Amino acid sequence: MQYRKSKMFLSFMNFWKVTALLIFIAFQSNAQSTHVVRDEDGRHVIPRGFVVNTNDGAGELFYTPDDYLRMVRMGANYQVIRLELGKLSNFPDSELKPEYLLKLDSLVELGKNHGIKTVFKMTVYSVKGFSWEDFYLNKGGEQETYVEAWKTIWHRYKNNVAVKGYDLVNEPRKHDMDISYVDLTNNHLVPIYQKIIDEYLKIDEGKLMYCQAIFMNKGDAINHNQYAEITRSIDRPNVVFTPHIYQNKKQWIRPSMLRFVKEAELQNGPMLVGEWGYPTLKTTDTSISDQLDYMDYYMHTVHLFDSLGVGTIKAWFSGNRVMQDFLPGGPSTWAIFSDSTGVGTVERKYITDIIARPYPQAIAGDIHTFNYDFSTRILKVSLATASNKGASKIFVGANRHYPDGFTIRIGGELLLIHNPIKNAGLEMLKNTGGWEMGNFIWDEKSQQLVILKWPSDKQELTLSIEPGITRKSL
Template identity: 55%
Template sequence: MKPRLIFWLLLLTSLTATAQIKHGLRDDAGRHVIPRGFVVNTNQGQRQISFNSDDYLRMVRLGANAQTIRLELGRISTFPGGSVEPAYLAKLDSLVDLGRHAGMQTVFKLTVYGVEEFEWETFWLNEKDEYATYIEAWKIIWNRYADEPSVLGYDIVNEPRKLTMDISYDELTRQYLIPLYQRIIDESQRINPDKKILFQSIFMNKGEGIDNNQYAEITAPINRKNILFAPHIYQNDIDFIAPVMDRFDEESDLLEAPIFIGEWGFPTFASTDTTVEGRLGQLSYRELYVRTAEVFDRMGIGAIKAWFLGSRNMQNFLAGGPSTWAIFTDESDAGTAERKYITDVIARPFPQAIAGDIQSFMFNHATRTLDLKLISDNAKGGSTLFIGANRHYPDGFSVLIGDDLVLYHDPIGSGGLEVHRSPATVSAADYVWDERRQKLLIARWPADGALVHVRIVPGVRNFDVPVRKGGR
């Protein structure tokens, strides 16, 4: 049986399950949260990048409720060539503020850019107490944001490498990586114990990937609390998406840490934008992203897309020619012209924060239908669904909650939600359409402590679509 067929059979089987998804996060109110957003770079090459509130609103309208700010080690440390730059720290404050005002949580990711000749082989040996210098850089960030509630946590080592070390990936992980993680986590939790610590596995040398996956498997636990497994997936082979994610799922079980994908999305070749066929044609590229998104939705994981940038700097490390992770085609820093074959998939409808426990959710790109099942808990507050109606429902959309509550949004109507059918016990005021942020706000569920089935469907006359029994 072909791998792709096996994947779809497994997917169909999994959709009938009603057990609560094990990934996602919980906010202070106990709501089930699915974080999505973008890597926000502070620089591109030697050029510093600035963002404003309009850029952050654009992120929100693409479904972002989280951001990952990419730190430069050379601007917050005393490694050779580096220094602690007050202006850079002020810039970080600005990005956190912009995120908070936009309703986003922030993760900081530390890269080794900006220092002179950083060598992983030397770093692992720690002969000059490099670990302490690295942790001192983190302490600047930990102390600065310990009392900032919108800062979710810290991705502590970005894409660690083995390179020329004469050691296996498993040995490097067990002897060096995990002890370093334990030391960093312990130091961090002395300062801000409530923050999440995100961690990755070893980025394997070119040509040594397994199943087209460049990240080595973690085979030993870290034995720490309040941690998130943040692997990257830059998969360009559809048949390997599910197997790679299944491996990550097994590592998540071993680590006792939910998955929060730190970066995803195979880079775009310049030729994909400029020629009919492209290196990886736009239709093929969209299919790759759709299949990846469906696996993410099935697992209920959060994911951060690289990058919220324009395409001024193309890289040239892949056989297909110049490429970029940027989601905009124009050369401005923040970018405005979307690669729609990418962004429409990124900005798919999903449950952002649910008062209760999410059992399953899936957005069907062909039918433009979001299908969500949850166990409600109104004591936890309100719920938020990102809809993205401006791109997915230009013909309007309908909200079907169970069999009895049907609301709809007509883009040429009043601008809000209209009621088609509602029980006498439900107040229409509990359901609000936020046009500016493209979100559906739900103050309370019609039934509490119950299995609630929610569907978002295209159009304003799909009121009597029957609810399928026994799953989707």
């Protein structure tokens, strides 16, 4: 009996060792391949940001420069703007509205002015009576009408480097169609993606094509995740697999993410978690125990994200003007602010402190691994430098994570500190590697550490940010 228990224990441990190895290999291979996101300067970028809605069901949403600065101070370098198909197309009771295009221009410009890149995501909620079955079967030219809406966007932002790409179909549904998810995906959804991308390539090239899976019907799921599997390559350039994950059970997060890794590899490109974060119940705002539970599975989720090196987009950067009522626990929302306004300022800290964790935003070179430990408040980054690709940026979030100051260590060569009491930027305590102090900038406004230039090329480095101000130079 003891032998059987020991054997079972060893099998269990071997399973987790293999799982951990797969995660490590996935991240390591990504850092050395094209399966990472790079900006126009060739820097390795970790996209992180928010879904920006133009409408919340109660009316239009409007954003200010202060809202975008708040995004930056939460670590955002990307925004995903939800497009309203009803204001961009000729579907029934829909029309192209020029004033809506001007609104989109303003959001892109606000992002650009704050160092935030834009991805547009097409949603169908504003088209009354939209039929997914008609769309898949193209009964009345629905696909062509849909593509025409995209063409308006493609032409408008063709030469705008602040727009990184297009999330082509948001949460496609199956509803009552008499077809398997596999057949619906392989025989309809993937060909539609190919058709849309082919039309895009007639107008432009170089933007990223973000592609999602089928959102499964209520009661259907794979490992408790309500998104069907894509088992066929879309076979087009610049495809980014863009899964959503809304999960409050820790044991099901890892199986879903490992499945997503395989689906991204099938598309021969990177992965962006296009939406994540279980909805907030209204009652959570007034319960400490519920908030602690919420933080627990959120931290578990983001640790896995970061171990895989993937970008993530959190829903939603908005206030609490509207709540939905589809969960057993009562009214809920994805809003990160609790104000009963369109765009709020009162943070749900049990959400935002986890979203706004420190991380390497853009590195001139390759990011191998990174991890922020919530218990110790230590960020560790392993990287290889590229001295000719510009500045590197690390989001620190000192205002919420390091009110006691922080220490920067790079290998055994460099030691810097930031003392918030002195308000004097960065101070150097140790430098044995020929580092130039002028290349290190603490940007208080954006809460970023900026490294203007690495001293050498293709150098393997370990960088850490630690709480408190060390008084020792060794």
